[in-house]
Amino acid sequence: MSLRSRLEAGETLFTAWSGVPDALTVEIIAGQGFDAVALDMQHGGHHEDSVLRGIVPILNARKHAIVRIPVGRFDMASRALDFGAEAVIAPMINSVADARAFAASMKYPPLGERSWGPTYAFPRHGQGDFAAWLAESNKRTLAFAMIETRAAIDALDGILETPGIDGVFVGPSDLSIAWTRGKTVNTALEDMMEAIADIARRAQQANKLRAIFVVDPRMAGRYTKMGFQLFATASEPMLIARGAESILSAARQSLSAK
Numbered sequence: 001m002s003l004r005s006r007l008e009a010g011e012t013l014f015t016a017w018s019g020v021p022d023a024l025t026v027e028i029i030a031g032q033g034f035d036a037v038a039l040d041m042q043h044g045g046h047h048e049d050s051v052l053r054g055i056v057p058i059l060n061a062r063k064h065a066i067v068r069i070p071v072g073r074f075d076m077a078s079r080a081l082d083f084g085a086e087a088v089i090a091p092m093i094n095s096v097a098d099a100r101a102f103a104a105s106m107k108y109p110p111l112g113e114r115s116w117g118p119t120y121a122f123p124r125h126g127q128g129d130f131a132a133w134l135a136e137s138n139k140r141t142l143a144f145a146m147i148e149t150r151a152a153i154d155a156l157d158g159i160l161e162t163p164g165i166d167g168v169f170v171g172p173s174d175l176s177i178a179w180t181r182g183k184t185v186n187t188a189l190e191d192m193m194e195a196i197a198d199i200a201r202r203a204q205q206a207n208k209l210r211a212i213f214v215v216d217p218r219m220a221g222r223y224t225k226m227g228f229q230l231f232a233t234a235s236e237p238m239l240i241a242r243g244a245e246s247i248l249s250a251a252r253q254s255l256s257a258k
């Protein structure tokens, strides 16, 4: 089932967040219980080559492959899709012009301006013929516009109306910096929660998908009630730190057990 159909069917999904540009590490993460793995090119270490290689273990594990591109690198959005990504997250979509440029790179004509060449995507997803692949592509691949500034909130209705934008992805860290006018970065800011809920509400009204990054995984339940459907959770440092902590504490506790 495609990521779109699962989200549209009402599933709540979790994606891991990979920043270590290594397919062997991605393979381990893809083998865990996540529904998807996102390869982060904005702040993580992923680059074109690691995305090209890193998508393979994600697809082999039958998970959804997602790529976050660097700011404004819409050429990379098309390439991520050509490599076999199912969804692309574009950071700092702050205006309708940004949304249009992103959508143009994500969708084939007449909706967008994406150039043909699924050199890796087609064999990696491996079925049908080119015409069927083309016919399905604009629907199957998802363009998530990151909403993480005051400008983006101001432009939200226009961004949501932009043909080819499939959903929003809230970046609560950047949003908190914008919200406090640079005073702090804090994804738990209580007075920002209504703004986040409003983004979800407006996206839902516009029939668009809703995703968010959760720094504290316990926030997922609260965000679900706001209408969010897709949660980006753990990155390698957190996975390794929490795993190490849990294993060591179990081992140390056992020393004092009878």
Ligand code: 3PY
Pocket (backbone or CB within 6 Å): 091, 148, 170, 171, 172, 173, 174, 175, 213
């Ligand atoms: C943010 O919270 O600003 C993000 O971009 C999440 O990665």
Ligand code: MG
Pocket (backbone or CB within 6 Å): 091, 148, 171, 173, 174
């Ligand atoms: Mg951000």
